[in-house]
């Protein structure tokens with residue numbers, strides 16, 4: 001993966017930059033020693049690493065504004081960072097950048113159950129947002145698997161999803177407002193505790209903009225009352241494509257489960273060895289979860305099981321109690337970790353129309369044979385968001401490149417099937433150079449023109465999202 | 480000017496020598512009045528793709544909404560955000576188009592449970608002010624590839640470009656529905672009751688308080704489930720008043736069509752729509768009603784709320800408007816009164832958070848006031864910057880959004 005050459009003019013002024021930043025922050029909030037900045041050298045896309053010039057940890061919106069003002073004046077690129085769990089290299093530093101971490105901005109500012117929202121600082125972790133309202137039986141719906149660690153800041157920047165977004169939507173559908181600082185230090189609020197924008201929907205634009213338009217310091221999030229109950233059913237099939245067809249039939253039938261998750265044999269076997277969830281021996285399994293009161297759940301599950309029976313399942317297992325429900329979910333939730341135990345892997349995130357599931361799964365199998373790399377499939381099937389996990393050996397020369405080449409083929413396949421490169425992880429650096437497969441030059445130009453409005457000097461997270469050659473003239477003009 | 484293909488549309492925009500007034504079905508003449516050559520999208524007609532199993536439909540922007548709804552109904556599906564039909568309220572004719580719905584982010588009562596039009600919009604194709612054809616998003620449920628211009632185009636009222644094609648997420652129709660009503664509630668009690676209902680686990684898909692002070696709550700789903708939740712919800716809200724249950728689905732649906740279309744305010748000359756924090760409702764209502772306290776027999780407005788108190792519609796007729804005008808110096812006229820009313824509501828929203836839009840009013844009034852809530856300076860600067868990039872010549876519905 002190519003990254004732009006660091007700006008010498010910035011590197012050579014490190015001492016002055018650090019000093020200016022120290023001048024606007026508290027003691028200890030500027031991290032600049034070579035050994036300490038290593039903590040920020042990568043996010044969860046660990047194949048790529050680069051220590052930043054320095055990192056700052058402000059504790060208020062005003063401090064964020066002060067940092068940005070300094071960097072703006074001195075022409076220093078800034079990479080915002082939440083918890084560093086991005087799988088796309090969104091928070092990957094460049095040697096000439098300041099990492100602006102919002103981890104210390106983690107308070108709850110306001111909860112309002114009558115109007116059903118919570119206002120938090122953006123460094124707060126996803127799970128602890130639900131934690132703050134749980135006692136009142138409320139929850140925050142988007143639930144990325146990384147929810148214990150990832151921050152609302154990263155969720156907003158990546159428009160993250162989760163297992164339950166089939167029913168509740170992704171971050172953008174649950175975000176009501178933000179407080180944000182522009183690169184020049186201007187603080188602004190967009191949206192709030194009311195619904196929909198007065199004028200242009202800038203909030204919709206900011207969500208998913210990968211830290212390139214502004215630094216989000218606060219977010220107003222919609223919270224919902226917990227359902228009376230939820231229950232998963234596990235369905236095992238002897239064929240991937242049959243499982244895929246079953247998904248399409250469930251969706252068509254008019255029941256809307258909260259989640260439909262898919263795992264294939266490699267994932268099933270690997271997680272079985274690792275987490276011992278007691279999954280059946282089969283080619284593919286689906287976990288379908290529905291919500292409501294017990295009688296309502298019975299009614300929906302009866303319908304879903306009827307549909308599944310038409311596809312000759314090897315096994316249908318409905319959770320009889322909480323413990324069995326937890327066991328059904330256990331394997332799915334530990335799938336990434338389990339694969340990580342046996343191999344290095346790259347996690348893809350393409351999305352396809354649900355109707356193309358069988359075809360795409362077959363083609364991925366063929367590509368796996370052609371490239372000689374194993375692929376596990378575990379994903380949110382209800383909305384067609386695939387997560388092929390390509391296994392490779394980081395110590396074997398050339399294997400990473402082979403894996404990336406295969407990943408690119410799979411993502412192109414997703415686009416060609418009517419889908420897209422990324423459903424929830426974002427473009428970052430990982431899919432940057434594939435953007436031209438999904439978008440024509442004019443489609444990218446207008447997106448870059450949007451960045452021109454928010455950040456005319458292209459200082460915020462500049463080397464991400466757009467192919468480097470497309471953004472080159474803008475980035476170089478900034479230097 | 481009528482175009483029948485995206486390419487003709489692009490050429491028409493590229494070749495334009497002056498401002499353009501973009502028109503879908505022409506069911507609206509609203510916003511700050513726009514001058515310019517009419518550019519109609521009505522010729523961009525047809526459903527390009529409908530996959531019920533993937534819950535997606537793709538249609539050209541000029542396709543009548545009625546055609547889309549008919550196609551969906553045949554598969555027992557629907558546009559879940561239930562777009563409003565403005566023809567009754569505004570006394571207009573014409574066929575609403577799907578592009579017009581998207582351009583205005585029109586969303587009905589189900590906004591509170593399933594989201595707005597923008598939340599169901601998966602992808603767009605449009606021609607920007609320079610005549611360049613652009614696509615963003617696609618036709619899949621989850622897509623974070625690049626910036627989300629899809630949301631930006633929803634509700635941009637044609638000021639960033641002319642939509643040529645939209646792709647939307649659709650949902651299954653509910654098997655049945657029922658409505659719970661409590662008559663004669665004041666705004667404070669109604670707001671409390673709606674909050675209690677929406678904060679319950681019973682999946683309320685509509686919560687409105689009508690001009691006649693009736694509160695309505697809608698439940699939808701499979702029959703047994705609806706019956707179960709009707710019982711639970713009735714129990715939960717009975718402390719607010721006597722609960723009437725409309726369990727005939729047709730009768731229930733009629734109630735919500737009338738609420739969606741704001742039929743109750745059809746006779747009014749000026750109609751303003753406000754989006755506010757629901758708990759600000761009673762304060763807003765109180766302040767508005769008492770705006771003319773020093774004046775004997777001051778006007779009472781007709782107020783209707785949807786979205787659990789978060790969407791407020793205020794209507795006034797000529798007499799009420801003349802009364803409004805009395806709070807300022809000058810000859811009290813309906814025209815002046817309209818201006819006083821709109822500016823007053825916008826200042827209330829600026830104060831408590833939220834926004835007020837003038838939806839219906841004579842052209843003179845729409846020229847005299849900002850139709851859309853004035854934005855804070857930074858948001859305004861960013862919006863202007865975006866309009867400059869998308870429409871460098873400033874020819875697309877120029878001035879419509881202020």
Ligand SMILES: Cc1cc2nc3c(=O)[nH]c(=O)nc-3n(C[C@@H](O)[C@H](O)[C@H](O)COP(=O)(O)OP(=O)(O)OC[C@H]3O[C@@H](n4cnc5c(N)ncnc54)[C@H](O)[C@@H]3O)c2cc1C
Nearest residue numbers: 501503504505506507563576578579582583585586637642
């Ligand atoms: C100021 C205003 C406020 C509104 N408020 C609400 C509301 O609160 N709730 C609600 O449900 N609905 C609202 N609407 C929506 C609404 O008017 C109609 O439901 C919808 O516009 C009908 O479609 P049409 O084809 O008749 O559109 P038209 O009446 O022809 O056009 C409506 C608007 O959309 C633009 N437009 C139309 N087609 C396109 C296109 N293809 N590309 C780009 N722009 C296009 C037009 O220039 C115009 O500004 C509002 C509309 C306006 C203008």
Ligand SMILES: Cc1cc2nc3c(=O)[nH]c(=O)nc-3n(C[C@H](O)[C@H](O)[C@H](O)COP(=O)(O)OP(=O)(O)OC[C@H]3O[C@@H](n4cnc5c(N)ncnc54)[C@H](O)[C@@H]3O)c2cc1C
Nearest residue numbers: 082083084085086090144145151154155157160161211216
């Ligand atoms: C095991 C695992 C499972 C995962 N599962 C899911 C999943 O189910 N669904 C899903 O969607 N994702 C998932 N992810 C991906 C990742 O967790 C999400 O993208 C998450 O939102 C990143 O949050 P973060 O706080 O760690 O952000 P970071 O990694 O720190 O940053 C992500 C991006 O956000 C930007 N950013 C950070 N803070 C700000 C700010 N304050 N203002 C503006 N921009 C900012 C960064 O510049 C970067 O571009 C998973 C990751 C892992 C490691």
